[in-house]
Amino acid sequence: MLLHRLRALLGDLRPESLRSRLTLGIVAVLAVVLVLGGAYVAREANRTERQAVDDRLERTAELLDKIAEDLANGGEPDATEAERRRGRQEDLRLSRVLRATRSSLVISVFDAPVYQQGVRIPTLAPTPLGFTTREVGGRRLRIFTKIVAEDGIGGVTRLQATTDLVQADSRQASLRRRLLIVGAVMLVLAALATAAAAGYVLRPLRRLRDEARGIEGEADLDTRLPTAGPREISALAGSFNAMLRRLQRSAEDRNQALDATRRFAADVGHEIRTPLTSVQAALSTIDRHPDAPADTRAMIVEDALSENRRLVLLLDGLQALARGDANPVEQADVDLASVVAEAVTAAQQGHPGTTFESHLPDDAVVVRGWEPGLRSLVDNLLRNAARHGRTDGRVVVGLQPGSTVEGPCLVVEDDGEGIAPEVRERVFEPFFRAVGTAAPGSGLGLAIVAQQARQHDAIVAIEDASIGGARFVVRFPRSA
Numbered sequence: 001m002l003l004h005r006l007r008a009l010l011g012d013l014r015p016e017s018l019r020s021r022l023t024l025g026i027v028a029v030l031a032v033v034l035v036l037g038g039a040y041v042a043r044e045a046n047r048t049e050r051q052a053v054d055d056r057l058e059r060t061a062e063l064l065d066k067i068a069e070d071l072a073n074g075g076e077p078d079a080t081e082a083e084r085r086r087g088r089q090e091d092l093r094l095s096r097v098l099r100a101t102r103s104s105l106v107i108s109v110f111d112a113p114v115y116q117q118g119v120r121i122p123t124l125a126p127t128p129l130g131f132t133t134r135e136v137g138g139r140r141l142r143i144f145t146k147i148v149a150e151d152g153i154g155g156v157t158r159l160q161a162t163t164d165l166v167q168a169d170s171r172q173a174s175l176r177r178r179l180l181i182v183g184a185v186m187l188v189l190a191a192l193a194t195a196a197a198a199g200y201v202l203r204p205l206r207r208l209r210d211e212a213r214g215i216e217g218e219a220d221l222d223t224r225l226p227t228a229g230p231r232e233i234s235a236l237a238g239s240f241n242a243m244l245r246r247l248q249r250s251a252e253d254r255n256q257a258l259d260a261t262r263r264f265a266a267d268v269g270h271e272i273r274t275p276l277t278s279v280q281a282a283l284s285t286i287d288r289h290p291d292a293p294a295d296t297r298a299m300i301v302e303d304a305l306s307e308n309r310r311l312v313l314l315l316d317g318l319q320a321l322a323r324g325d326a327n328p329v330e331q332a333d334v335d336l337a338s339v340v341a342e343a344v345t346a347a348q349q350g351h352p353g354t355t356f357e358s359h360l361p362d363d364a365v366v367v368r369g370w371e372p373g374l375r376s377l378v379d380n381l382l383r384n385a386a387r388h389g390r391t392d393g394r395v396v397v398g399l400q401p402g403s404t405v406e407g408p409c410l411v412v413e414d415d416g417e418g419i420a421p422e423v424r425e426r427v428f429e430p431f432f433r434a435v436g437t438a439a440p441g442s443g444l445g446l447a448i449v450a451q452q453a454r455q456h457d458a459i460v461a462i463e464d465a466s467i468g469g470a471r472f473v474v475r476f477p478r479s480a
Contacts, residue, residue, distance in 0.1 A: 019198045026194045038179040057144040061161040103163035121162045140165040334371045335364040343378040351386040359398040369456040377452040380445040381412040389414035407478040413465035424462040
């Protein structure tokens, strides 16, 4: 059970995982701190140990100051037997203390030992005054030397206190081993604790990874990642969601372009067959009958030119329809009144026999949209009204500015026969032509109007005109 829990705890500590890198980084920093701290502790312990040894040597040497002075002055000839016996007992106690601490005291006069207590120390070469450390016979010795007395003729009485550092070195080695063991155990515990803490800290990130993996597996760009959790994770999820929205828009635009391309290809294949067949038939007739009368040839050529013009209009309409479907709308502030005024001027030039009446406000009517698309919408409404109205008829164009309640409203009326209520929805379909309609056209104008209305979130409705024909009403959304 313990092994299973440990394996679960360390399950995702792979070298390439963020959790393992975080754990290794923290453990590495902690290892450096422990090494530096252990080195400092060992150094301070060694200094304290050495200072304690030096203090003990110095205090021990002070015990023999009087004896050294007496030896330098020739001893105590007047001492009684009781005093000598008491001195020997003190020497014996001193020797036991020195042996217990593996130390010795030596008094020398003219560099010749005259008094020695404690353990036997190998004969040492003259040592400088103060503290020194020497290695003799594989043993490290700490030595304290001082001058007790001088007789003025070159005789110097020296007192030398020596102790073996084996115990101090053993304690230092034991301390270093304990520090090493404690440091290793602390590193292991720190690694386990860091791994557990990193797993807890990175849990929101793992949830985010699982959610993203689910989106990847299902290829679902509509799903969004949850933004709850720490601020950093929430910001990451927000950025990922923004990327998903961009990808979704890109995918929608791509699919829209592909649909438009397929529809354009299908429409072209379906609609241009008839005019192309007519043109081919006309050219074949001229080719088979080169001696045909001039008026017959002129009639055949006129029919071919008419079909060719129809083919050009058809291709232009299909291209406009496909371009509107494929291109995303780049919205900006557009003055709709200016767009309508320009479209009316162009329509008057294209249909000189039709009278155009425009009722436009003096101030700008600003809508949010794509100016080429809006111009295409107005152009097709005016062209449709001119074609389906009476010969030398009248087209009325009106634009009402928006208010706080509703948006701008564009109205185009003609004086033709109007559109029956049962087919008003179908007239916006590509190539649909109502029964009995004789007006020329490609059948794509109102489809472009409906398309651009959708692009601008507008609503197109067909009503009965006050001047007798059809009344097209385009209601734009209210500005924010």
